[in-house]
Amino acid sequence: xxxxxxxxxxxxxxxxxxxxxxxxxxxxxxxxxxxxxxxxxxxxxxxxxxxxxxxxxxxxxxxxxxxxxxxxxxxxxxxxxxxxxxxxxxxxxxxxxxxxxxxxxxxxxxxxxxxxxxxxxxxxxxxxxxxxxxxxxxxxxxxxxxxxxxxxxxxxxxxxxxxxxxxxxxxxxxxxxxxxxxxxxxxxxxxxxxxxxxxxxxxxxxxxxxxxxxxxxxxxxxxxxxxxxxxxxxxxxxxxxxxxxxxxxxxxxxxxxxxxxxxxxxxxxxxxxxxxxxxxxxxxxxxxxxxxxxxxxxxxxxxxxxxxxxxxxxxxxxxxxxxxxxxxxxxxxxxxxxxxxxxxxxxx
Amino acid sequence: xxxxxxxxxxxxxxxxxxxxxxxxxxxxxxxxxxxxxxxxxxxxxxxxxxxxxxxxxxxxxxxxxxxxxxxxxxxxxxxxxxxxxxxxxxxxxxxxxxxxxxxxxxxxxxxxxxxxxxxxxxxxxxxxxxxxxxxxxxxxxxxxxxxxxxxxxxxxxxxxxxxxxxxxxxxxxxxxxxxxxxxxxxxxxxxxxxxxxxxxxxxxxxxxxxxxxxxxxxxxxxxxxxxxxxxxxxxxxxxxxxxxxxxxxxxxxxxxxxxxxxxxxxxxxxxxxxxxxxxxxxxxxxxxxxxxxxxxxxxxxxxxxxxxxxxxxxxxxxxxxxxxxxxxxxxxxxxxxxxxxxxxxxxx
Numbered sequence: 080x081x082x083x084x085x086x087x088x089x090x091x092x093x094x095x096x097x098x099x100x101x102x103x104x105x106x107x108x109x110x111x112x113x114x115x116x117x118x119x120x121x122x123x124x125x126x127x128x129x130x131x132x133x134x135x136x137x138x139x140x141x142x143x144x145x146x147x148x149x150x151x152x153x154x155x156x157x158x159x160x161x162x163x164x165x166x167x168x169x170x171x172x173x174x175x176x177x178x179x180x181x182x183x184x185x186x187x188x189x190x191x192x193x194x195x196x197x198x199x200x201x202x203x204x205x206x207x208x209x210x211x212x213x214x215x216x217x218x219x220x221x222x223x224x225x226x227x228x229x230x231x232x233x234x235x236x237x238x239x240x241x242x243x244x245x246x247x248x249x250x251x252x253x254x255x256x257x258x259x260x261x262x263x264x265x266x267x268x269x270x271x272x273x274x275x276x277x278x279x280x281x282x283x284x285x286x287x288x289x290x291x292x293x294x295x296x297x298x299x300x301x302x303x304x305x306x307x308x309x310x311x312x313x314x315x316x317x318x319x320x321x322x323x324x325x326x327x328x329x330x331x332x333x334x335x336x337x338x339x340x341x342x343x344x345x346x347x348x349x350x351x352x353x354x355x356x357x358x359x360x361x362x363x364x365x366x367x368x369x370x371x372x373x374x375x376x377x378x379x380x381x382x383x384x385x386x387x388x389x390x391x392x393x394x395x396x397x398x399x400x401x402x403x404x405x406x407x408x409x410x411x412x413x414x415x416x417x418x419x420x421x422x423x424x425x426x427x
Numbered sequence: 428x429x430x431x432x433x434x435x436x437x438x439x440x441x442x443x444x445x446x447x448x449x450x451x452x453x454x455x456x457x458x459x460x461x462x463x464x465x466x467x468x469x470x471x472x473x474x475x476x477x478x479x480x481x482x483x484x485x486x487x488x489x490x491x492x493x494x495x496x497x498x499x500x501x502x503x504x505x506x507x508x509x510x511x512x513x514x515x516x517x518x519x520x521x522x523x524x525x526x527x528x529x530x531x532x533x534x535x536x537x538x539x540x541x542x543x544x545x546x547x548x549x550x551x552x553x554x555x556x557x558x559x560x561x562x563x564x565x566x567x568x569x570x571x572x573x574x575x576x577x578x579x580x581x582x583x584x585x586x587x588x589x590x591x592x593x594x595x596x597x598x599x600x601x602x603x604x605x606x607x608x609x610x611x612x613x614x615x616x617x618x619x620x621x622x623x624x625x626x627x628x629x630x631x632x633x634x635x636x637x638x639x640x641x642x643x644x645x646x647x648x649x650x651x652x653x654x655x656x657x658x659x660x661x662x663x664x665x666x667x668x669x670x671x672x673x674x675x676x677x678x679x680x681x682x683x684x685x686x687x688x689x690x691x692x693x694x695x696x697x698x699x700x701x702x703x704x705x706x707x708x709x710x711x712x713x714x715x716x717x718x719x720x721x722x723x724x725x726x727x728x729x730x731x732x733x734x735x736x737x738x739x740x741x742x743x744x745x746x747x748x749x750x751x752x753x754x755x756x757x758x759x760x761x762x763x764x765x766x767x768x769x770x771x772x773x774x775x
Contacts, residue, residue, distance in 0.1 A: 091439015110469060114462070121458065139544065149725050150503030162524055163483055171541060174522040176510055193519060196487065197545065307716045338716050345718060365713045367656045370693060 081122035090118035143194035145176040148204040160384025247283025258422035259328040308338025334359040352420035371417035429470035438466035491542035494553040495525040508732025577588040595631025606770035658687025682707040700768035717764035
């Protein structure tokens with residue numbers, strides 16, 4: 080292991096100054112501190128913990144925020160939550176937008192290299208299912224990582240999110256409580272990675288179908304890629320099979336699909352909620368200005384961002400023994416608006 | 428002025444190495460280069476231009492992107508435009524969210540300090556009217572600055588935006604072309620800073636009223652704070668005065684207000700566009716999923732971001748003699764959907 084001597088030599092600074100910089104950093108000027116720090120890092124003088132404590136005394140902390148698709152509807156709210164906590168703690172945020180949603184290894188490698196190039200102290204990784212095969216990248220990063228909105232496959236990292244299965248179960252339970260039994264679902268497309276939040280929603284629906292012993296056949300579920308148009312065409316399919324299924328309500332895995340479904344119902348000459356009730360998932364700001372206004376599941380994106388940020392700040396500043404892994408489930412709620420009605424059909 | 432000797436001494440590196448690092452930076456390792464560079468900066472060895480050229484050879488460029496309210500609807504598209512150009516040019520982006528929209532001096536000072544702390548090479552400042560009294564801050568920053576979506580009061584900085592007056596004139600002209608003459612406006616609140624984009628829209632409306640000699644009284648214009656609810660209550664006022672004004676169409680200064688107005692018309696038992704036509708401004712993604720779908724003015728946010736970024740990249744990398752000030756107007760267009768109908772009223 081490197082000694083203070085090595086650092087002094089490497090940095091071209093006297094041993095006494097290096098010692099002072101390491102032990103009483105507040106007594107030496109910022110440039111010297113920085114040079115000592117860089118040398119110490121370079122020579123692996125520090126353990127990570129020591130380096131972090133040194134950082135805390137001498138410089139402003141930074142967090143990297145890595146997120147795919149900042150154009151997604153939840154980005155603003157999620158980032159605002161993170162930002163609020165960062166601001167309270169006098170921490171800089173450096174945002175990095177992942178170029179792909181599928182979390183290719185290359186994209187993640189570039190993102191981590193950005194984080195290292197800009198000397199961040201920890202990383203918040205949002206909305207990216209993290210398969211175990213990337214665990215080596217996380218390890219090489221050598222700094223705390225927190226996940227938001229999605230879980231870590233091997234559950235080695237703390238993840239802040241809503242329990243999609245339970246929330247979806249409750250969406251169906253809500254429809255049941257309003258007298259509906261013939262309930263369709265517009266689900267996310269199912270891919271190999273069945274653990275992604277969107278895909279878990281189908282599992283919640285099916286659990287509720289079992290639990291309440293609701294009528295069910297394959298015609299009750301159609302699939303779409305989460306957007307307005309997908310919801311529209313999915314609903315068309317559901318309407319085409321309605322003679323058989325007798326649907327009175329639909330649960331859509333996203334608000335966009337729910338709004339597309341409502342438009343499809345409208346275009347077919349039927350009314351929401353009088354003929355068919357619709358419940359969505361997301362509580363987009365849009366869902367409050369559609370006609371009728373959409374009843375939906377709200378995920379607390381701001382809170383998810385804030386709690387995730389608070390967790391990593393604690394890891395960095397207090398060195399607390401926090402649980403470093405597992406899912407932290409945040410509270411969701413059902414926002415009741417105008418798109419679900421009491422079912423008065425005969426077979427309820 | 429500092430000499431190579433001073434740098435060698437300061438950085439604790441031999442004169443020969445310093446000389447090599449400055450003249451053939453590609454021949455020395457990254458750490459040495461960085462140390463030489465920091466020392467040279469510290470000792471004011473570089474003029475800004477020299478430093479920039481040195482930077483170009485040795486490190487990845489970074490741009491600061493300063494923006495108020497990343498929750499605003501246009502942020503994602505604007506940032507994606509900037510991001511695309513940054514990616515093409517292998518440049519890092521560092522985002523900073525201004526905490527206030529009113530561009531208090533303090534907020535801007537903090538943002539610039541973030542930019543300097545993270546060693547960015549240029550700054551893109553979005554959606555922030557820049558009054559002349561902040562010119563000293565811009566000067567102290569000592570790096571290229573480009574404005575997006577808003578103009579510089581003293582017109583000393585390049586600004587990329589839509590010509591709000593012309594676009595609003597054209598929105599009204601479009602209604603006139605569909606046979607409307609009794610046209611109301613839901614305008615942004617007018618404050619002291621009359622040059623802000625939102626407020627210029629009222630000027631475009633008034634120019635069109637004059638140009639086409641449309642009926643007009645104070646009852647034709649109501650004001651709101653740009654959101655859904657504001658549009659709703661503004662429309663209520665317009666409907667209350669409709670006996671007098673005989674409105675057949677409304678131009679709203681934002682899509683949110685337009686959508687609020689449509690809901691108000693719906694709740695009053697009238698139909699859009701059969702009874703009253705509505706045109707918005709923004710082309711929110713929402714406006715394509717309302718019932719009816721909203722006809723509106725589209726600002727090319729992605730293109731505005733991309734052109735602004737391209738401009739600053741040129742300033743940084745090619746040292747081109749670009750015009751460093753003035754407004755660059757980007758093309759807008761009218762998106763025709765379902766909320767405007769041909770007017771068949773008698774007095775057209």
